[in-house]
Amino acid sequence: MKNLILTSAALALTAGMAMADGHSVVRMGTEGAYAPWNFLNDAGEVDGFERELGDELCARAELTCEWVTNEWDSIIPNLVSGNYDTIIAGMSITAERDEIIDFTQEYTPADPSSYLALDADLDVEGAVIAAQTGTIQASFIADQGWTVVEFATPEETIAAVRNGEADAVLADKSFLVGAMDGQDDLVMLEREESIGGGVGMGVRESDTELKAAFDAAITSMKEDGSLNTLIEKWEVASTFE
The missing domain is CATH 3.40.190.10 (Periplasmic binding protein-like II)
Known part of the structure; x- marks a missing residue:
């Protein structure tokens, strides 16, 4: 059943993005300065827990993802203005942020x-x-x-x-x-x-298909244990029970 849900969400997203811009490339916005969550490695490429997680989520959602870095203090405004399609940057889900953008389900519990x-x-x-x-x-x-x-x-x-x-x-x-x-x-x-909630991906409120695709991918990683494996590998938070 989870594979059916994931495939359906991915197909809906692909169709929606095809109508919007003719392709299914998703630009993943991150800070690139908050190890071990996200950072730039010696080759100048985005690395860390969220790079590995984001690549796996995109693979499960059958999306082509490109990585974009943005300074933290303007990361939400630049999502809203369309400079990229998601925020995956160790961002805690809060009521204040949720008034401006939407969030997927949490992909890590809250970090102290x-x-x-x-x-x-x-x-x-x-x-x-x-x-x-x-x-x-x-x-x-x-x-x-x-x-x-x-x-x-x-x-x-x-x-x-x-x-x-x-x-x-x-x-x-x-x-x-x-x-x-x-x-x-x-x-x-x-x-x-103890501040804030868990960490999730930020998306524009209008991108409901994108949110559904990533929610389904996160659920599948929780269910097969691979998300906990990544959390343990990078030591970013406690694992899901």
């Missing part, structure tokens, strides 16, 4: 948010916390009434801690674990925050 600092005893509630602009972490800090400084890229948030502009950075734990590699002066605080 953690703090990286120079002082293991830091009191984050009285500290200056760095976060990437437009993230659930930046909104969380502001909602608490704490002091937040926002930066355009994840790398800049780490640099802000090291150069004294901020006392700590709040981000997805999976990203911070990698950022600590080789940085002996940085420590992960014990405190974690």
Whole structure:
């Protein structure tokens, strides 16, 4: 039954895109700067968990996919304006974002948010916390009434801690674990925050066939266990039960 659903969704999408632009190429938009979720490898190509996942989803949906990188702070506006067809960039599903775009079902459960600092005893509630602009972490800090400084890229948030502009950075734990590699002066605080929902693909609200095709592909990967295998390989989040 799941194969029938997947095939039907793919056929509907192909037909819909053929009417729209004469081909079934889907442009996959990502940031390319948030390892292990997505990053550029030494060859300058998109790599990471979401590249491997996205390629498999496209194969199951019988789509030709091309990868496009875009800075995080304009990633939603450029989806809406048509510069690409999906967002697959470690984006948590939130009610605020869902007012502007639509989401597939989650392809990972929510990843905890953690703090990286120079002082293991830091009191984050009285500290200056760095976060990437437009993230659930930046909104969380502001909602608490704490002091937040926002930066355009994840790398800049780490640099802000090291150069004294901020006392700590709040981000997805999976990203911070990698950022600590080789940085002996940085420590992960014990405190974690549960923010936002799971991570899904963003699509324009009008692209219902595209959403259905990727939903069916995600479901098939959950059912055969291959999605959990990828999550474990890249250590981006907990697996689905």
